[in-house]
Amino acid sequence: MKTIYGITCLLCVTLVSLSMLSGCKGSKGKARILIFSRTAGYHHESIPTGIKAIQKLGEKNNFDVDTTTDGKYFTDDSLKHYAAVVFLNTTDTADVLLD
Secondary structure, eight states: OHHHHHHHHHHHHHHHHHHTOOSOBOGGGOEEEEEEOOOSSOOOTTHHHHHHHHHHHHHHHTEEEEEEOOGGGOSHHHHTTOSEEEEOSOOSSGGGGOO
16 A cells, blocks of 8 residues: 555656656657666665656656666766656665765
8 A cells, every 4th residue: 555655646746747847858859857766775666667657657748758776877967858857766865876
């Protein structure tokens, strides 16, 4: 039940955020979001399902979705291409972006 509630909350937040997007266009003028799902230790089994759900939302709502588990991707040059970043079930630690 917690997993379903968590995914539902994530999807609602994502949809609200995407409805406010105006910049950071990807291919064919679509908005782009980045899903970051790195974990340090426990890796929740719902992460692939969450990624697929957000990708499906992208297809239905005309936005592109990229994914990464690489904390080194978080640079100004990389992030400037995204209208939003979703931290999907990442580990609850400040070190999640560090290698």
